[in-house]
Amino acid sequence: MAINWFKYSSPASFYFLAGKMIPLFSIAAIVLCAVGLYIGFFVAPTDFQQGEAYRIIFIHVPAAWMSMFLYVVMAMWSGIGLAFNTRLSSMIATAIAPTGAMFTFLALWTGALWGKPMWGTWWVWDARLTSELILLFLYIGFMSLQAAIDDPRRADKAGAMIALVGVVNIPIIYFSVKWWNTLHQGASVSLTQSPKMATTMLTGMLIMSLACWMYAIAVVLIRTRAIILERERHTAWVGELQGATP
Amino acid sequence: MKPRHKKLAIIASSVTALGVASILVLNAFQSNLVFFFSPSQVAANEAPVGKSFRIGGLVEEGSVKRQSDGVTVNFVVTDTAKVIPVVYTGILPDLFKEGKGVVAQGKLANDGIFRADEVLAKHDENYMPPEAASALEQADKARQTVLVQ
Amino acid sequence: MLQGCNLECVRGDRRLFRDVNFSLEAGGLMQVQGPNGSGKTSLLRMLCGLAAPAHGEILWNGAEIRSLGGDYYAVMTYLGHLGGVKDDLTAIENLRISSALGGIEIDENKAHEALQHMGLGGRELLPAKVLSQGQRRRVTLARLLVCGTVLWILDEPLTALDTAAVKLVQGLMERHLEHGGMIVMTTHQEIEITAIATQRLQLA
Amino acid sequence: MFFWIIRRDLLLAMRRRADVLTTLFFFIIVVSLFPLGVGPEMNMLRTMAPGVVWVAALLAAMLSLGRMFASDHLDGTLEQMLLSPQSLPLLVLGKALAHWLVTGVPLVLMAPVLGIQYDLPVDALLVLTISLLLGTPVLSLIGAIGAALTLGLRGGGVLVSLLVLPLYIPVLIFGAGAVEASAAGLGAGAHMSLLGAFLLASLVLAPWTTAISLRISME
Numbered sequence A: 001m002a003i004n005w006f007k008y009s010s011p012a013s014f015y016f017l018a019g020k021m022i023p024l025f026s027i028a029a030i031v032l033c034a035v036g037l038y039i040g041f042f043v044a045p046t047d048f049q050q051g052e053a054y055r056i057i058f059i060h061v062p063a064a065w066m067s068m069f070l071y072v073v074m075a076m077w078s079g080i081g082l083a084f085n086t087r088l089s090s091m092i093a094t095a096i097a098p099t100g101a102m103f104t105f106l107a108l109w110t111g112a113l114w115g116k117p118m119w120g121t122w123w124v125w126d127a128r129l130t131s132e133l134i135l136l137f138l139y140i141g142f143m144s145l146q147a148a149i150d151d152p153r154r155a156d157k158a159g160a161m162i163a164l165v166g167v168v169n170i171p172i173i174y175f176s177v178k179w180w181n182t183l184h185q186g187a188s189v190s191l192t193q194s195p196k197m198a199t200t201m202l203t204g205m206l207i208m209s210l211a212c213w214m215y216a217i218a219v220v221l222i223r224t225r226a227i228i229l230e231r232e233r234h235t236a237w238v239g240e241l242q243g244a245t246p
Numbered sequence B: 001m002k003p004r005h006k007k008l009a010i011i012a013s014s015v016t017a018l019g020v021a022s023i024l025v026l027n028a029f030q031s032n033l034v035f036f037f038s039p040s041q042v043a044a045n046e047a048p049v050g051k052s053f054r055i056g057g058l059v060e061e062g063s064v065k066r067q068s069d070g071v072t073v074n075f076v077v078t079d080t081a082k083v084i085p086v087v088y089t090g091i092l093p094d095l096f097k098e099g100k101g102v103v104a105q106g107k108l109a110n111d112g113i114f115r116a117d118e119v120l121a122k123h124d125e126n127y128m129p130p131e132a133a134s135a136l137e138q139a140d141k142a143r144q145t146v147l148v149q
Numbered sequence C: 001m002l003q004g005c006n007l008e009c010v011r012g013d014r015r016l017f018r019d020v021n022f023s024l025e026a027g028g029l030m031q032v033q034g035p036n037g038s039g040k041t042s043l044l045r046m047l048c049g050l051a052a053p054a055h056g057e058i059l060w061n062g063a064e065i066r067s068l069g070g071d072y073y074a075v076m077t078y079l080g081h082l083g084g085v086k087d088d089l090t091a092i093e094n095l096r097i098s099s100a101l102g103g104i105e106i107d108e109n110k111a112h113e114a115l116q117h118m119g120l121g122g123r124e125l126l127p128a129k130v131l132s133q134g135q136r137r138r139v140t141l142a143r144l145l146v147c148g149t150v151l152w153i154l155d156e157p158l159t160a161l162d163t164a165a166v167k168l169v170q171g172l173m174e175r176h177l178e179h180g181g182m183i184v185m186t187t188h189q190e191i192e193i194t195a196i197a198t199q200r201l202q203l204a
Numbered sequence D: 001m002f003f004w005i006i007r008r009d010l011l012l013a014m015r016r017r018a019d020v021l022t023t024l025f026f027f028i029i030v031v032s033l034f035p036l037g038v039g040p041e042m043n044m045l046r047t048m049a050p051g052v053v054w055v056a057a058l059l060a061a062m063l064s065l066g067r068m069f070a071s072d073h074l075d076g077t078l079e080q081m082l083l084s085p086q087s088l089p090l091l092v093l094g095k096a097l098a099h100w101l102v103t104g105v106p107l108v109l110m111a112p113v114l115g116i117q118y119d120l121p122v123d124a125l126l127v128l129t130i131s132l133l134l135g136t137p138v139l140s141l142i143g144a145i146g147a148a149l150t151l152g153l154r155g156g157g158v159l160v161s162l163l164v165l166p167l168y169i170p171v172l173i174f175g176a177g178a179v180e181a182s183a184a185g186l187g188a189g190a191h192m193s194l195l196g197a198f199l200l201a202s203l204v205l206a207p208w209t210t211a212i213s214l215r216i217s218m219e
Helices: A011-043 A053-084 A087-118 A127-148 A152-166 A169-179 A199-231 A236-244 B003-029 B039-043 B130-148 C040-047 C091-101 C108-117 C133-147 C163-178 D002-015 D017-038 D042-075 D077-082 D088-117 D122-149 D156-183 D189-218
Strands: B053-059 B072-078 B083-089 B101-108 B114-122 C002-011 C014-024 C028-033 C055-060 C076-079 C151-155 C182-186 C197-202
Touching (some): A011 A087, A011 A199, A053 A087, A053 A127, A053 A152, A053 A169, A053 A199, A087 A127, A087 A199, A127 A152, A152 D122, A152 D156, B003 D189, B039 B053, B039 B083, C002 C040, C014 C028, C014 C040, C028 C040, C028 C163, C040 C151, C040 C182, C076 C133, C091 C108, C091 C133, C091 D002, C108 C133, D002 D017, D002 D088, D017 D042, D017 D088, D077 D088, D077 D189, D088 D122, D088 D189, D122 D189, D156 D189
Parallel strands (some): B083 B114, C028 C182, C076 C151
Antiparallel strands (some): B053 B072, B053 B101, B072 B083, C002 C055
16 A cells, blocks of 8 residues: 555654544544434333343443453553554553543443442442452553653653553453353353344444544544643644744 | 573473463362352352352242341242252342342351342343343243143 | 764753764773763663663674673673662672672682772771772772673763772773773773773763 | 572671561551451451451562662662673562562461461461462562562652552452451362462563563663
């Protein structure tokens, strides 16, 4: 292909490319979220055993998926930054962390709200819940470590180490419901089996996941742009940018 | 030792250590690291004696009986092989129904009745509208009738 | 042969230096000069492989030093401005451990000799915390007597030393250069070392 | 070389006995405070004991983590280690082992005595000691990663706990779980074999990770 990918790996060109993409992803996130919530609240039928309370699934499951997915993506970009010394990938990893932590917190919170009426408890120390809590701690550790280091290069690399060490937790979260007898139910959607949900419910959930995904991309791009500006503030192109918009 | 040999020795011992570690993990998973025990495990004396633990299974159809005080409930937990009678005083979660999953924490008394301090409902990963559920149930029944015939 | 090509150093937001080039042959001495904060220590840390240059490469006999790893560390001795002397260990223990870290294990007698040569006779068994600054520096420099490496990278080796010790160290360096060794050093003092090739690297 | 490092660190610890004893006394005091706080009800104390001893061990190990590399960093010895022709992961393994010998082993030896305060039966004391014996080296090894990453940072002490404690959770769960399982008559085999797996895996992976982290922090 004729596209020069390396061109976009320089912070300056990525800055402008991201600027153009942010509106697209933001609009996609808003539209998908509206559609997903509409399906979730008005179209999807009542569940045969949980009644209306199951509708929290439309936020809970996408948030939980994103919390794990974003961690893997963050570790991957960190690892690339560590291995190939590419500044941009480390910046993206730094930008992902707060969003990932937000989704982890959301998954835990909505899970508690769901657990109280259904299971009869806000919280149990079963393997799924505990490992998801550890994930939140890992995000927090990553962010605090980076915040404590003044030299951005060292911050990137040190963060990458903790992100990569923490990756072992992801399969533990995912498979915890299979490996141990947990109170948490198993996965309703998986690659190998047909989904164990009614089609409209599944559609709503998938659309909400897509919405969360688009939202995450948009926010991460915005945050990456801010990080780029901060780190490159002494370069000529940022100077020109400031000159252009006084 | 030459540096090259030293390196090989380090790699070999690392791989061995990781291998043994995975064997140990697999070994552990065959044993009893669980959130709750099934009635069969309790019957096989795999559950703790005289200590608080959790049992999990299905609430047997037709076994739920409310006592006269209105808050004490008797029911039977089954995993289709073995059963454990349970007594519990307190508020039950909404999802607690006959034929559905349940996890109860408490102690097994000498009379073989499990005295629960806490009862949690465990639901499965199936989500569908009630009509679909009843249709499925009917299909299931129909199939069983066919099998019986 | 040690070569630096187009080296650039960035600390935080500031670029300390760029396009630094040099080439150091056997028997050569390179003196790195420049005012405080010009990046002398940073350059030395790059040359010994502790820090990576923001740009450019450092070659030892034609190979990038980072790819050589332990093979490079085996022929190089770096003495930073922190001496690596432990307060709670005696001079002799300090010397034996630091040279063992450098890959050469020496016995008590050899360590004794080296310390004596550095003018620390009779103080070998005192814990380092009771030694003066200059004496601690001598313990650090005693490593040069036992290390047996080709390339010495010395960050301000002469600070805190009295005139006698400065002479001693200069003599040590001269002998090292005569035997085909190489030295990269920073110093604010005037030094009198005769070498076949002395070069000065000025950092702005 | 490996043994040189261990010998050196043990020698240093000998000359600074106060540091070692502080950690041990911290452990003893924390464990002894709980019965005072929750009251002398023996049944409750017996159930709490494994958790309390393990949490105290975690905290004690973490308190001493700061010292693992800090003094070597301050006096320049750490630079020498990084520039040693010896393999850095091996040196790190030596340092972690020395850290364990100095802080972990005293805790393991002290634990049965403290368990008596909690009226633990003899077989539970034995399981507790074995679980600590398997688990405390893991604390030193994993802690080394955190100590290396936070080297020379402001507020490194608090930060290291934020990084390391989540990674300690599995050790805590299965370490304390071993005692509970054996007290419940289930046998602690599964827990022990998991702790053993943690130990072996961290023996291989932690020194290597710590070595990379040290190079990052020293750059």
